[in-house]
Amino acid sequence: MSTAIPTTDAPRLYSTLSRTVEPLSTSPDGTVRMYVCGPTVYGPIHVGNARPFVVFSVLRRYLTRRGFAVRHVCNVTDINDKIYVAATREGVRSDVLAERYRAEYVADTDRLGLGRPDVEPTVTEHLPEIIAMIARLIDVGLAYPSAGDVYFRVDRFPGYGKLSGRRLDEMLVTEPGETKEHPLDFALWKGHKPDEDTSWDSPWGPGRPGWHIECSAMAAAALGPSFDVHGGGIDLAFPHHENEIAQSEGANGVPMARIWAHNEMLELGGKMSKSEGNIVLLRDALDRWGRDVLVAFFLRTHYRSKLPFGDAALEDTARQVDSIRNAARALDRAESAPGEGFNRELAESLVVARQDFFQALDDDFHTPRAFAALFEAVHAINRAVEGERPDIDQLRAARAAFVGLLDVLGLAGLADPEPGAPAEILALATEREGARAAREFALADELRDRIEAAGYQVRDTPEGPQVTPK
Ligand SMILES: [Zn+2]
Structure with a gap:
């Protein structure tokens, strides 16, 4: 049987940005470059977090089978407000807590058996890239330092709102702050606060990155300034992905991703026993x-x-x-x-x-x-x-x-063969079936003895022989 995949059409995917189903593009070297927002590791991952993991891992399997080279990047957010809060609650250092839950996330998602992304970058590995991107945004006038923080100036980025379809003058205040020029300006760098047990040096003083800039910097580090697919849950479209676009396109001057692919939410609250x-x-x-x-x-x-x-x-x-x-x-x-x-x-x-x-x-x-x-x-x-x-x-x-x-x-x-019986035992069972069909009962009995000597038993059922450990 032929193993070629039918190639009637190019794969198509819906893009939240264009609000249409578009042909999938590839990067100039023929690779599909895909960045997916991964979890913030402040606790064991939720079954809802598994949905984007499964969707984009299987999308990658399908594209690979379809003959595309795929570079699949899924980050781990290991510096975040939620991590500080959880560390205080659990009475451990925030970096220890984040590393523990990062390892647990990897172990839990490994159990899904879908393979791993090619790159799983963490924020703590990318502070230099993050600081360089913030500095670039300040240079081009899209960001400004203010009292130890740095903010993105949303009304200077003309495309702000293009992903979510919101207009700046209609948006609600999402992040109130007293040191901001505009209520919608969002933090790229947050000055160190006494209740946070980690901080990093920067040209604007000690502190840590905001969530949105982390993904812009990690995506560019792994895939370059412009790539094919950016994925994640639809709950991230605004403000997270809107802000990623503003930062990345503001700093790099090229479209960040061609297709913005969003999975809908898993809804808990269904009836359960x-x-x-x-x-x-x-x-x-x-x-x-x-x-x-x-x-x-x-x-x-x-x-x-x-x-x-x-x-x-x-x-x-x-x-x-x-x-x-x-x-x-x-x-x-x-x-x-x-x-x-x-x-x-x-x-x-x-x-x-x-x-x-x-x-x-x-x-x-x-x-x-x-x-x-x-x-x-x-x-x-x-x-x-x-x-x-x-x-x-x-x-x-x-x-x-x-x-x-x-x-x-x-x-x-x-x-796969029934669990519990290795292939060589199943081969003996199959041989025994053949012997019985040929009415070679002495041989069939001998094969049964060999199966039993190996610690297994054969039961003849209407569905055929079942081999199980004794
Ligand atoms: Zn992200």
Whole structure:
């Protein structure tokens, strides 16, 4: 079976900036450069923070599969007001607290099994770049020092409001301050306060960066002044991303990102069983549902739709995940007792499913439609193994095609052999099935003894043999 991806259209993504679905651009070297705002590490990450992590990690998997080189950057904010507050509450130093929760964030998101971004920059590694960018903004008249702080002068940046569609004269005061020229001016540098246990030297005195400038500096350091996709939750569009644009474009004089991609919010408050309470931490959701169900749950809904988190939706997702796993099991059994013919319907259905799958993802990363295409493959496989079974070559090709689709979504593990029995034991079980089918019962018994000697048992069920540890 061909492994080429259908290339009818370029991938397209919705941009909050243009309010249209646009063809994806690449940087001059052919790479898709993508920056995604990551978490502020002041506690264990919330299941809501996992949504952008899953969406943009799977977007990257799909683009890679589609033949693009991707440079995926997702920062960690390790200097922030919230970190000082949490450190005081927990009675530890703020840098110790931030490093602890950064490590926990990495461990929790590793459990999603979607790979890691190429670069995960931290603010503490980027103070020189941040200070240089602030100095540049002062040089060009877009920022001014004031009583130990430095502020961005929003009414000097003509494009301010272009992302969120707000006009300066309509905006509310977001950050009141007595030392600012304009109530909407926002802090690039915050002078040291006595209750903060870290500070860095700067031309404007000791202090620390504001949140917005951190991302502008980290994005430029990792990707250059202009790149292809800037992602994050829609709650960040204003003021965070608006301010990133003002800083980066004000300092660098070129458009910051071509496409601004925003995922909608995960909504808690869906009905959940009483004993579980409101699961809000990613690690608790992983413990309860497992990574396959959780990843599938995030992808079943389009990234630009609100996503209610609750038992019913997750139980429904668990049933879908079971259907996918069962189709893989059905292929296992068919491969252990293949037929001899070629099943044209199976071959054609899988080609169509693959086309539908990639067309859906090309169209603004429409993962729910990609799921529907995956189920076309599930149904075609189930029909094929229930009827006259195809020969082994076609079964293996069908498995490769099916696993190829699953892998884009980070779900290839659903086609792995049953947990608990290594491949060599499953191979013995398959050989035993073959012996039984050929009525070579002495050989079948000998194979069963070998499986049991290795610590496993075989049960013959209507669905075929099940191998489990003894
Ligand atoms: Zn950011």
